Amino acid sequence: MSKLVPVVEATKVTKTYMLGKVPVEALRGVNLKVESGDFVSILGPSGSGKSTMLNLIGALDKPTSGTLLIDGVDISKLNDNQLAEIRLKIGFVFQFFNLIPRLTAKDNVELSMSIANMGKAERKMHAIELLETVGLKDRVNHKPAELSGGQQQRVAIARALANNPKFLLLDEPTGNVDSKTANEVLTLIKKLNIENKVSIIIVTHDQHLAREANRTVQMFDGEITSEVVNKE
Amino acid sequence: MKTIDIFGYSFSAIKLRKLRAALTTLGVVIGIAAIVALLSITQGLQATLTGQLNQGLSTNTLIVTSGSGGALGGGASGGGGGLGGGTTDNSGFKLYINYTNEIDALSSDIDSSIAVISRSGFIQTDNLNRSVTIYGVDFNQYSQIYSTTFVATSGTIPTSPTETNTVVGTRVNQPGQNGTMFFGAGDKINITWTNATVLPPVNETYTADVSGVLGKIGGFGIGGPSDTGVYIPIDKAQNFFGTDQADMIIVKLKSSDNATITNVSKAITDHFSNQVSVISATAVLSLLTSIFSILQLFLGGIAAISLLVAGIGIMNIMIVSLIERTREIGILKALGMKSRTVLTIFLGESVIIGLMGAIVGIILGWILANITARVLGSGIFGGGGGFRITPLLTPEVLVGALAFGVGVSVIFALYPAWRASKLKPVEALRYE
Numbered sequence A: 001m002s003k004l005v006p007v008v009e010a011t012k013v014t015k016t017y018m019l020g021k022v023p024v025e026a027l028r029g030v031n032l033k034v035e036s037g038d039f040v041s042i043l044g045p046s047g048s049g050k051s052t053m054l055n056l057i058g059a060l061d062k063p064t065s066g067t068l069l070i071d072g073v074d075i076s077k078l079n080d081n082q083l084a085e086i087r088l089k090i091g092f093v094f095q096f097f098n099l100i101p102r103l104t105a106k107d108n109v110e111l112s113m114s115i116a117n118m119g120k121a122e123r124k125m126h127a128i129e130l131l132e133t134v135g136l137k138d139r140v141n142h143k144p145a146e147l148s149g150g151q152q153q154r155v156a157i158a159r160a161l162a163n164n165p166k167f168l169l170l171d172e173p174t175g176n177v178d179s180k181t182a183n184e185v186l187t188l189i190k191k192l193n194i195e196n197k198v199s200i201i202i203v204t205h206d207q208h209l210a211r212e213a214n215r216t217v218q219m220f221d222g223e224i225t226s227e228v229v230n231k232e
Numbered sequence B: 001m002k003t004i005d006i007f008g009y010s011f012s013a014i015k016l017r018k019l020r021a022a023l024t025t026l027g028v029v030i031g032i033a034a035i036v037a038l039l040s041i042t043q044g045l046q047a048t049l050t051g052q053l054n055q056g057l058s059t060n061t062l063i064v065t066s067g068s069g070g071a072l073g074g075g076a077s078g079g080g081g082g083l084g085g086g087t088t089d090n091s092g093f094k095l096y097i098n099y100t101n102e103i104d105a106l107s108s109d110i111d112s113s114i115a116v117i118s119r120s121g122f123i124q125t126d127n128l129n130r131s132v133t134i135y136g137v138d139f140n141q142y143s144q145i146y147s148t149t150f151v152a153t154s155g156t157i158p159t160s161p162t163e164t165n166t167v168v169g170t171r172v173n174q175p176g177q178n179g180t181m182f183f184g185a186g187d188k189i190n191i192t193w194t195n196a197t198v199l200p201p202v203n204e205t206y207t208a209d210v211s212g213v214l215g216k217i218g219g220f221g222i223g224g225p226s227d228t229g230v231y232i233p234i235d236k237a238q239n240f241f242g243t244d245q246a247d248m249i250i251v252k253l254k255s256s257d258n259a260t261i262t263n264v265s266k267a268i269t270d271h272f273s274n275q276v277s278v279i280s281a282t283a284v285l286s287l288l289t290s291i292f293s294i295l296q297l298f299l300g301g302i303a304a305i306s307l308l309v310a311g312i313g314i315m316n317i318m319i320v321s322l323i324e325r326t327r328e329i330g331i332l333k334a335l336g337m338k339s340r341t342v343l344t345i346f347l348g349e350s351v352i353i354g355l356m357g358a359i360v361g362i363i364l365g366w367i368l369a370n371i372t373a374r375v376l377g378s379g380i381f382g383g384g385g386g387f388r389i390t391p392l393l394t395p396e397v398l399v400g401a402l403a404f405g406v407g408v409s410v411i412f413a414l415y416p417a418w419r420a421s422k423l424k425p426v427e428a429l430r431y432e
Helices: A050-057 A080-087 A105-115 A120-133 A149-161 A179-194 A207-212 B003-016 B018-056 B099-104 B139-145 B234-241 B258-271 B281-324 B326-334 B339-378 B395-421 B425-430
Strands: A008-019 A022-034 A039-043 A065-070 A090-093 A167-171 A199-204 A215-220 A223-229 B061-066 B110-124 B129-137 B152-155 B165-168 B188-195 B202-214 B229-233 B248-253 B276-280
Touching: A008 A050, A022 A050, A022 A223, A039 A050, A039 A179, A039 A207, A050 A065, A050 A167, A050 A199, A080 A090, A080 B326, A080 B339, A090 A149, A105 A120, A105 A149, A105 B003, A120 A149, A149 A167, A149 A179, A167 A179, A179 A199, A179 A207, A199 A207, B003 B018, B003 B339, B018 B281, B018 B339, B018 B395, B061 B258, B099 B110, B099 B248, B099 B258, B110 B139, B110 B234, B129 B139, B129 B234, B139 B229, B139 B248, B165 B188, B188 B234, B229 B234, B248 B258, B258 B276, B258 B281, B276 B281, B281 B326, B281 B339, B281 B395, B326 B339, B326 B425, B339 B395
Parallel strands: A039 A199, A039 A215, A090 A167, A167 A199, B129 B229, B165 B202
Antiparallel strands: A008 A022, A008 A065, A215 A223, B061 B248, B061 B276, B110 B129, B110 B188, B110 B248, B152 B202, B165 B229, B188 B202
């Protein structure tokens, strides 16, 4: 297998916010590399800068300094339109699922694909396949309000997978579901990583969940303080 | 994102808030309906009036009255038409009946000219007392000029009339136009006018023989025959009214082209040192057209204001929608949607609202116009008076209303749509 470019490569990334007139350094020179096929968790308490990291890796925001390559492209140099295009390569799974309430599970999954200009017939077929993959074959035409938290989470994962992303970026994937569902979601994520070779980045404050990843990056006060390999 | 998908997404957003969308659309509906109703009524009215005038007018005639200025001379007299009555004359200039000879000699383009004396008066029979306009004309020449309208449908127009012969318009013997005739050809009527040249004024009356009744002409005629006119020979009129002055001289031209009309008009006014007014049918029609253009602009403008109000309503509701959907916009952007797609989604919603509003508005406006036309036709303009307005919906008004409805919606949605497109995904996602 030829060497692939890392899906994420951060070098000396800083991010400074203005909180009123006070500058707040959320990230202070972060270095991070996520290879294709990796399963990495970013662990940190609140205020550690992990949400800022999540926004940057999700190409929702740009670093103040340093370089952040996503699939080999430095996003700090991109304009809004180009950032939007990069986001098509990222499978973002939000903490609160963020499904569009008026759309059915299938339409929510299709939405990602229609943003990426995929044709109607193709995306419909693909959406059903993806919902099948996450175990929601019989919930295709249900709206988010008619689904449980775990089911919504799985629709969100299916939507994130829709455009065949370079990596899945999950924000507290088990934060809003019960422990049984959390296990199911985790099993699904692992399966996607192992069987489908999907690169995974999880951002969480949950140590147990973080340890399930192959590698855990510990963040504190805007810096990466340690990096632990959990298993080979 | 494909255009069809963008519109599909816009439509799904509208469907979610049906009542709100319906009320917003209602604003556009009312605006467009007002524009369509007012314009189609006005255009219908214009078409009707022009048609009536065309019937009542000969385009190859000029009407000369004394007095300068005043495009319509002394004023279009009442009684359903006919430009007669008094003329404004400040200069002391008098138009005499025998000036027809002078006018005839002015240009080779003039076929003939005839003098008309007109007075307000009454006719009486045993059971009818009706105010009319009495015209003294040369029956032969008058029927030559107005060969299609000065035609008797019962009796005849005498070619060598005696003093007492008279011809009446159809609404003189049959005021209601409902079949009830108070007299007919062959009957006798009393013709009266109030002579105010002596003091105290006296009513002067003579008994006339009705030789003929004219066919229905229609609402208006300038100089031409009128449904409420009573026509007596010019010699009789001179005696009866005690005057040798004409109220107007009708000049028949050999051609109705604009150059002839202009040249002859100028020759006549020059000859009488600008102390006469010359009115042509063409001038009256173009005056009417310009009056209606102004009227349409005015009414359309008023209606357009209501559409602007609707536009502000759209803007208001779009801003509310934008605030409510901030998080949704954040999600869409996080999924990779470009700013201009977000902009198009919001504009798409306004296009759908504008289009629906315009279509419903046009239909409603058309229905309103027809109802109004029916009410006006049967009411104000006098019952069976042959004055029907048929609303006209020209393709220009149709397309214009559609474009205006959609245009206003889009213009007022531009600002909210732009704001939506400029939302930062991180901030939008954080919005509760």
